[in-house]
Amino acid sequence: QDVSACLITKTDTNPFFVKMKEGAEAKAAELGVTLKSYAGKVDGDHESQVAAVEACVADGAKGILIAASDTKAIVDSVKAARDAGVLVIALDTPLDPIDSADATFATDNFKAGLLIGQWAKASLGDAAATAKIAMLDLSISQPSVDVLRDQGFLTGMGIDTVDINKWGDETDPRIVGNEVTAGNEEGGLKAMEALLAKDPEINVVYTINEPSAAGAYEALKAAGKESGVLIVSVDGGCPGVADVKDGVIGATSQQYPLLMASLGVEAIAKFAADGTKPAPTEGKDFFDTGVALITDKPAEGVESIDTAKGLELCWG
Amino acid sequence: MASEAKAATSYEDGLKGASDKVAEFHEDTSALKKLQHWLHKTPSAVPLIVLVAALIIFGVVAENFFKAGTLSVILQQIAIVGILGCAQTIVILTAGIDLSVGAIAVFSSVLMGQMTFRYGIPAPASIAIGLALGTAMGAVNGWLIAKMKLPPFIVTLGTWQILLASNFIYSANETIRSSDIEKSAPALRFWGNDVVFFADEAVKNSGVKILYAVFLMIVLVAIMAYVLRSTAWGRYVYATGDDPQAAELAGVPTGKVLIQVYALAGLFCAIAGWVMIGRFGSVSPTASTGQLGNIQSITAVVIGGISLFGGRGSIVGMFFGALIVGVFEMGLRLVGTDPQWTFFLIGALIIFAVAVDQWIRKVAG
Amino acid sequence: MASEAKAATSYEDGLKGASDKVAEFHEDTSALKKLQHWLHKTPSAVPLIVLVAALIIFGVVAENFFKAGTLSVILQQIAIVGILGCAQTIVILTAGIDLSVGAIAVFSSVLMGQMTFRYGIPAPASIAIGLALGTAMGAVNGWLIAKMKLPPFIVTLGTWQILLASNFIYSANETIRSSDIEKSAPALRFWGNDVVFFADEAVKNSGVKILYAVFLMIVLVAIMAYVLRSTAWGRYVYATGDDPQAAELAGVPTGKVLIQVYALAGLFCAIAGWVMIGRFGSVSPTASTGQLGNIQSITAVVIGGISLFGGRGSIVGMFFGALIVGVFEMGLRLVGTDPQWTFFLIGALIIFAVAVDQWIRKVAG
């Protein structure tokens, strides 16, 4: 009998979610599930996601996989969907409260940031105390992934985050400035140029994702500063890992969107077949698909894998 | 001299016995001509036709489309755009444009929420404050446009950015949770209540739910249709958009009208902000209406056959325009189109709908 | 009868000896009046004044601002907006608007990249194809506007969505990496090369780098300034924007002019797309220019004093407008404002710059 499922991602221009969709589609084809995908239009767009949930319910979907743009704001419509008998699985980001969804297959974005922060701190050694840090964030609307990665990084660096629910309020003099990048090369480049004009001595660059890291690198290269600067990032896409290998990026935290997606599709297929709901990872209230730090220059005290392994695991 | 003047116009004697009848031209009264004339006279007819066509097509193509539940979901999905569209319509009728509608809506909803939760003001008072502040934001737009004579596109481009940034700064990007609102300020969620039709008592969740928000949208459209058509103020709005200099010389207080229009638009946006709380349950400063509300409402307005040059079109057309977009989006979702393709097709729809409108008008012309 | 007619106009005898002199009105030639007149005559003067003021203010407020390096970074940051602004200027001079400029630019850059890397076409040929396709996209806009008589806002709103969606679908959201381009298609990155001035041989990375892209932008602005001022075609562009019906009756082939304008705008956008590759190193379908290029270029145009109603303004003003935005963004960053506050202040700047423009014109009027 015909099982239909929905995948709702934050946007469908970010390669992370594009690949998540591809993974889900592959799995769905394998299991004979009809998958329809939806997405928000801009970063932080939960309204399109609400509309998508409503459409899925109207369409009689068995399950919904959702990577929520606003983890609190989506809760009501998720509840409505569950009331209508649809299995809702949060992907990538847990909802708030986390039990709003039937299950969560997520990655820990805070931890992803934390890892690169710790790595940067360890790599710098004593210089960490006098580092000059550029923060290349996502967007001024500060969606949760943006905040978690940023604040995780700062925590890993040992910098006071002031309000952990917000980036940009830090007062540590090591931070040269925050700029938004929209998570693409263009934004990364322009933001880096501006921060370099502000302080040419920058030697650590945090980036929200790998495309913005690539852009930041171009700006550093143009300024002739590419060699002395540590760039750290999050995502673990294949081009990103290749950039780590080429020395463009120092370290990146790899996440596993394909895994989340295929696990999600499997769970829905199972639910449709016998009504069982997936269980969370032991000791956590969600199923953690894991984060791994990828670097070819491992730092003491921070667990990491090298780029060869990273390229095996990367998601597109 | 006057006598000389008389002589110079003596040929006017020929006027004696001049015809006094209204010229009677031959009139073509075939059914086709009558239809064309009606289409010409009724600016909202074309979007209505497109809407019906879209309904039929999706009804055939997408299963699950012609269900009462689906149709009611479409209505609730366009409720906010429809209300923002009321704001956009009156602004565009004055040959203006308001890029800040979405930002005002989101900021107002954040203000209502924060008034209640940060300062502990009772919800109804917070709502009143939010509505007043939204109106004030619109009035500032209007003042800059009417008194400083700045182009509406620029003014609202600026206030859009200003309000959106203020919204993020003020709210600290904090979403107020649905459960908190439910508990302590249900008034904020008023428009999220629903009326259930055709419910089968025995079955849970049966029947068709219509949100209060949907009724509100329809009532607002109806009121504005009346105001624009049947009151002097409505005529002023059209005259101001049509030819502002002429209107001013003819005695329309165009400056005052513009300020009123933008302030009223601000009020509608604030109402939309209130409705957003009801519809989404929570108060989220990152709501995409802040970024996209302007384009969405403009799309509804233009698909509805209202001229961006001002002075022509009807608000009922805007309502159909919003419905067309809603039907398309829902239809494409049900067909299972990829989001990028949906985006593509909505783009094509915009051009197509306006082209059909132009074509019918030309044939009817 | 004719004799009767003669009699009726006999009073015209009074004309004998009528003055043949040009009326000589009293002229106020004070320095102030002359300045006002000059301001009035030179639409790009006001943005120039605002620009100089902004430079001075930030020079005082922000350290590191008045360094050659910072200023050259400002120039390179506005290179793309400046080229898109050329496209936007000619379109807005015809009383149109082009929301698709950014989408055409990004899609063209993706096409150039994919031609080279997916199909193995030599880079120069890929570039030529990309430029031709960009021009074609613009021409389609122009055709819909000129021949189908659809409003430019709608057409380009539609093609914006269509092209952006096509861009994502066609590229499968795949970025072409900078290192690949460097290796096998350096022609794509041509505009990213730079000329170094004042280099101190001994010190690495000393001197001021100016990107080829910056020169290209300046040359394009200069050419278009000449074309708009000193050729018949330039006059047609102004006349079409000023009063299209009058222009048509007066013998301007407005339809042809519109198609040419949008096609040329498409070409400029494609050039901007090529420049983007050089500037960003990589080819990315998600570049923000696709979403924001329209608003950014419109902002430059209006801060530059070009009327959105068409027919008035100069492209040099657009150039200053782009510079003002660039100077503000950089200056605010150096002063250390939070991105949210920068967003806020740019919004305020837009309104302020246009208000100053209006005010000076009014005083000068």
Added chain:
Amino acid sequence: MEPILKGTGLVKRYGRVTALDHCDFDLYPGEILAVIGDNGAGKSTLIKAISGAVTPDEGEILLEGKPIRFANPIEARQAGIETVYQTLAMSPALSIADNLFMGRELRKPGIMGSVFRQLDRPAMEKFAREKLNELGLMTIQNINQAVETLSGGQRQGVAVARAAAFGSKVVIMDEPTAALGVKESRRVLELIQDVKKRGLPIILISHNMPHVFEVADRIHVHRLGKRLCVIDPKKHTMSDAVAYMTGAKVPDEVMA
């Protein structure tokens, strides 16, 4: 007799052009004052300054002896000065009736009007039809036609009808018959005389000398931005007037 409307030393500059150059001006109660002058002499600018459409840079305007300063045409209208502008000032997309009543719409009696502010369209249409009939604008078929569908002359007729119907102190007409046919012009002249009979003074700008001499009580000759002289149509010939306004002759007396 005191002038009902008086201007002294009016100056209006447009950039480098001085369209009004210390111009004086008087209108007496109940009279028809014609203003004649070359193209570009500044006649329209003069009446725009009086009717609030432009603000003079210098000079003073007195209505019934009291200094006035209109910020916009609405204030002038509220003070009872009704104007037909050369550019006609009509909203093309609105109907004839809407245009006639622009700014002083009639509302339905009773609650529909007072609370719901509903327009009384039937009454407005009836009134509009009457006024247009008075002008003999018989080729207008439909009072709800949009003004943009009217011929040039028909539009002019609507504008004249509006001013004549609503003026209460002064009626100003800037070339009201310029686009009108023989029949329609004659009706406008009759209308002007009707208005005068109602006791209202009229300012009439016209290039049609026979018409001016036929209806005017006094003729203000405008030249190079100022009043050159005022002549009495009964004492001067049209030929004289033409000679004065074109500079062919210099008047020896200054006032009529």
Added chain:
Amino acid sequence: MEPILKGTGLVKRYGRVTALDHCDFDLYPGEILAVIGDNGAGKSTLIKAISGAVTPDEGEILLEGKPIRFANPIEARQAGIETVYQTLAMSPALSIADNLFMGRELRKPGIMGSVFRQLDRPAMEKFAREKLNELGLMTIQNINQAVETLSGGQRQGVAVARAAAFGSKVVIMDEPTAALGVKESRRVLELIQDVKKRGLPIILISHNMPHVFEVADRIHVHRLGKRLCVIDPKKHTMSDAVAYMTGAKVPDEVMA
């Protein structure tokens, strides 16, 4: 003699209004043909149909015996038909010189003109000044003034100068003197006669009977969307003409 321009059975409907109702029309070489009629009779529509500004719904137009169908005014101009429209057709923000040469700009000689396509502004300005002087539009101070800064009459003068200067087969003028002063009107009439001397036929729409009777060779009386009759100004009085066009009298002969 064959008519140079001939229309038969022309029909143009605007929605429910039939502005041209099976109208016929002839213009003979070298003549001045006046078209007179009530406001809204369809005169402007007739000449718009001839000059390509509107496309007639039915009927045929022949230029020098060959059927023509202009899609737009540019084609008509290329065929040598130059028109002064009642709405003047000028770009307000552009200068007088730019407007005069719109669509047929002069380019600099040599490489600047052929390759860089630079306009020859000095030549254009000189020519423009000459043409305006011929019309006696002396109150225009600056040929580079924007048209929007001109008075109504001055604009009309510029439009007339343009048509007279560039017409090569037929010149059409829709109420060219409506906004003009006595002096300027006289100049336009002289100009019309000059154009006629150059051998060009002219169509003149005017409500000014003395002027029409003074210059016209034949008078086309338009009524209710069609040609009522053509009269000879030497054989008919102005009073007759007025009577025919207003429907006060019915003409007994049909052609002049």
